[in-house]
Structures are given as structure tokens and as C-alpha cells.
Amino acid sequence: MEADHEVAPPNLADIDVSAWRELETAATSPQSGFRFLNLCSVDSEARPQARMVVLRRADGPSRVLEFHTDSRSPKWRELSTKPHVTVLGFSTQTRLQFRLQGTVELHAPGSDQANAAWDKLSPWTRTTYTGGPPGDECGFEMIDEAVLPKPQDDAKGKPHFGLLIFRARTLDWFQLRRQGNRRALLTYDETGALAACRWVNP
Template structure:
């Protein structure tokens, strides 16, 4: 099963490796189809909540994805109550969909992990955490950039900056093709090793 058919590797271990290579590359390539991913959590009323997030880092050996967030956001609160989450991405260029299931670890402002991530941010990105809480009501006329209050210093955002580490336990790999779409389900053990995989009907 080490052959390929129309560019799609038939070996499940190869599929796993290629999917994580795509994710690792996306973390440093703003043009990648997987640079922006859909992070889905569950709110207090057991309703699914989805939002787009920027992939900041991926590590295939540990099966983790890193995202940044404002600690005042609803997703931070939702993930504190229920760490189970799903991540969904679709690359229009390759017609590849990746759907991952796993859990999220939160690293709050002031933690070693959050401080290290903050230090890697540009000044412009740091400023995005210095405004009001996400979701707070704002006067419509304040949408004009000139009317918005300007934070005095980018450091004002640091107390609100949180780091989310998503650890995948399963990957649903789906390749769209002109004919004969392909889909595989992969699972990982607690160490991040590929534990099992199988082909399924798309």
C-alpha cells in the first residue's frame, strides 16, 4: 500500500504525515489554505460554537496546534468549562479537508508559554488585545477608525493574551477529487503516535 493513485498516497501513514506537513507549513505561510482554521467549542447550553482562528504553530510529533485568543472571549470561557473541541480546515488549492477532534489546554497571561508566544508577536498584533473585551457593544459611529480610542501602549494587551494548545486525538482526512473521493479516519494515542487508521466511505 505504498503506491499513489492520481497523486493521493494510499498508505495511511503517508496520509497522516502529509496532512501534518500541510499544517506545519501553514503556521508560517499566510497564503496556505490551512492558515485560518475553524475552532469549534461547546457553550454552557451545549450548543456548538465555531469561529475562525489563525494557526500559529503545528507540531506533528506531539499532534498539537497552537492558537492565540483574548482571555475575555467566549471561547476562552467555553474551553475552561469543556476542553473538548474540533478543528476544521479546507484548502481550496488542494481540495483537502482536515477535521480534527481533541482537547484544548489553556495557558493564561503570565504563564511561561503565553509569555513566550507574546514575545514573538508583532507590535501591531499585540495592539489587537489592548481594546475592549470581544463581543462588547460598541456605538455604530465608533466603527470609524478615527473615533476609536487608541490604547496608550501595546503592553496593555498582555494581561488579556491567552494561548490555546489543541491536542489532536483523531483526524478525519477527506480528499475531494473529480471521481472517487477519498476519506480516512486516523486516531492517535496519548503520546501522539498514530494508533489506528482505516479507509471509510466519503
């Protein structure tokens, strides 16, 4: 059987194309290892904050990832003042880790961009924005899985629906292998073009 270390390393430009293809696939495939990503921000006291978010859209040529959030959430306030974030993902299927750094653009409820994204959501997904502000205290008696939100109430969530557009400036690509882990650092310019790439120590 051929060992991992005997396989020639892939071309860095090919790694870039493949990584973004993985992300584009993840945005439409619930089974993808990169469907849920870790969005890391910094709060007002300079403490790192991380949470899992659903990848809603990815565009390789522009280096863009799209996420949705409740505009009443703490992360919305954090990103409003400190838009520099890290997005981290790991796929157990491919044994790949992507760590992307860049900035987030916030599109508030009622904006053209947020409205367009809202219109594509299912009624069930829309109901997730109809409850109270994220992080507020909630009595346990309010948590009842047998009582589902009514589809006709989904419009109540629209005033809270915010859109996050993440633009990557770097991609730290890591491949976990039985022998000889591989890591590459890719940098993008303002237009999204690949500006530099190099192998680095894992």
C-alpha cells in the same frame, strides 16, 4: 488524460505525514489554505459554537496546534469548562479537508507559555488585544479604520492574551476529487503516535 479514479490511493502513513506537514507550513504561510481554521466548542447551554482562528504553530510529532485568543472572550470560558473541541479546515488549493478532534489546554495571561508566545508577536498583532472585551457592545463611531492603535500601547493587551494548545486525538482526512472522493480516519495515542488508521466511506 489520466482520470482521478485510476490513481492508486496513497499509503495511510504517508497521508498522516503529509497532512501534518501541510499544517506546519500553514502556521508560517499566510497564503496557505489551512492558515485560518474553524475552532468548534460547546457553550454552557450545550449549543455548538464555531469561529475562525489563526493557526500560529503546528507540531506533527506531538499532534499539537497553537492558537491565540483574548481571555475575556466567551470561547475562553467555554473551553475552561469543556475542553473537548473540533478543529476544521479546508484548502481550496489542495481540495483537502482536515477535521481534527481533541482537547485544548488553556494557558492564562501571565503564564510562562503565554508570555513566551506574546514575546513573538508583532506590535501590530499585540494591539488587537487592547480593546474592550470581545462581544461587548461597541458604538459605530468607535470604528475608524483611519485611526490605528499606537504601537506604544501594545503592552496594554498582554493582561488579556491567552494561549490555546490543542492536542489532536483523531484526524478525519477527506480529499475532494472529480471522481471517487477519499476519506481516511487516523487515531493517535497519548504520546501523539499514530495508533490506528483506516479508509472509510466518504
